Amino acid sequence: MAEENVIELKGVEKTFRDFWMRPVAEAVRGLDLEVARGDVFGLIGPNGSGKSTTIKMILGLIRPTKGTVRLFGLDPRAKAARARLGYLPELSHLHPFLTAEETVLYYAGLSGMKRQEARRRMLELLEELKLAHVRRRTVGGFSKAVWIRSARAR
Numbered sequence: 001m002a003e004e005n006v007i008e009l010k011g012v013e014k015t016f017r018d019f020w021m022r023p024v025a026e027a028v029r030g031l032d033l034e035v036a037r038g039d040v041f042g043l044i045g046p047n048g049s050g051k052s053t054t055i056k057m058i059l060g061l062i063r064p065t066k067g068t069v070r071l072f073g074l075d076p077r078a079k080a081a082r083a084r085l086g087y088l089p090e091l092s093h094l095h096p097f098l099t100a101e102e103t104v105l106y107y108a109g110l111s112g113m114k115r116q117e118a119r120r121r122m123l124e125l126l127e128e129l130k131l132a133h134v135r136r137r138t139v140g141g142f143s144k145a146v147w148i149r150s151a152r153a154r
């Protein structure tokens, strides 16, 4: 694999099966894909064309039926690959009672960052995102979280 490929899929297929192992959906068939370092890449396709299934395989949440998926040249389920991965899901699951700064420190801790380094990066990041002035506010009150709460209430 070329060193600069961050994501690499070769001959990837995914067939979902039911309890009796009968195929229920052929979600992805014969997918080859290379995303190089620095690329901005989008998956576009009609509903049910296999975009989410492909992302889940790249994240290592599900395994392909056939073919190989490599993330930074590693199996996506490898800890070293996951430590370098960022993923923003459609619905966020941030803890509503943690403040912005506690949230960032929490995830920094999970990714194995040392406390002092985490604190420095947290301040840098919140500054860059123009969130420094609300860093002691709980994230449950931030706009996206509000939107998710009201969407669920409907």
Ligand SMILES: Nc1ncnc2c1ncn2[C@@H]1O[C@H](COP(=O)(O)OP(=O)(O)OP(=O)(O)O)[C@@H](O)[C@H]1O
Binding pocket: 016, 017, 024, 025, 026, 027, 045, 046, 047, 048, 049, 050, 051, 052, 053, 054
């Ligand atoms: N867990 C599952 N079990 C069975 N079939 C599934 C499962 N997940 C997805 N599928 C099927 O696989 C196909 C691809 O679905 P997928 O969710 O990957 O499409 P998508 O491109 O993300 O669609 P959308 O634009 O609606 O988000 C569909 O036919 C879907 O019904």
Ligand SMILES: [Mg+2]
Binding pocket: 051, 052, 053
């Ligand atoms: Mg989808």
